[in-house]
Amino acid sequence: MRIPERRVELAAGADSEGRFGGPSTGDERALLTSVLDAQRATLQLKCAGLGPELVQRSVPPSSLSLLGLVRHLADVERRWFRAVLAGQDVELRFSSPEVPEGDFDGAESGPEAVAASWSAWHSEVAFAQALAAEAPHLDVEGHDAWRGTVSLRWVIIHMIEEYARHNGHADLIRERIDGSVGV
Template identity: 80%
Template sequence: MKIPDRRIELFSGADSERRFSGPATGDERSMLVAMLAAQRATLKLKCSGLEAELAVRSVPPSSLSLLGLVRHLADVERRWFRAVLAGHDVELRFSTPEAPEGDFDGTGSDPEIVAESWAAWHAEVAFAEALVAEAPHLGVEGHDAWRGAVSLRWVLIHMIEEYARHNGHADLIRERIDGAVGV
């Protein structure tokens, strides 16, 4: 893969700046929801303008790719909001006990896989946003086999951390694909 000699600033401008326009003061819920929305928007921005290239792997032997991150984060959203907080008896969409890396290993440049992955991510984000909006307070609890009792507050903080960490991966992968850099 040839990386352009000149890096482009794809991630500057109005779309980039609007991501972090949420409140910096005020009530806790508004700030947490806005920060998570900004992290989700960052993932979308890092993937913007790509289709088949989303499946490009980072560095061997890693299976990490932008599309794998989309699929992984769809599963993470599903686990914490739908299964743990809402108590739905659902399986993850891409990972299974038999294929724990299915979110990354099951990627490919086929347009159907790309579309399915984005549709799953959008569906899980929409479910999470509705659940958070309808929750009476941040102390609403769910139960997780790994952590035990967890509050909506903890899940929101965890999701911000999860996206922020993986958005760092997305920065490096995107730069490798086409040289695009930015915050």
């Protein structure tokens, strides 16, 4: 039996396989959406098999938790794809001007709260995937109060960065919960 030598080898397995199996050449939209989908799948992998531990906080005084990340990323997907690119007049699901950290601070354990958070995330991801697939091109634009005019291309790249950064947080939180490490 070969002992894994690198952390990345420790989490290799059926759940991990295929996440990064998308194209590595060719159409820009296919490349970008494939990388974003792999980052989304990584978040799911980091949360897999957990129950109440999903709300275990990272380190005091932070309110960062895996479920908080799911809620935060549901709001981020909603903001960029629904509000900015699709121009829908929607509120965020978990945060607000009155409770700006509601995505993290409001993360509660319990099957109903966890299911509602995942349902929101899946709904926002599905909307974003459909918008990205159906847009006539990556130069479709929307307006954001923070960035001004943004393109679908920029939003997808920003979302890859957003997920990659938070998946790094998820790596550390998951390792703290049960010792799971790797990709």
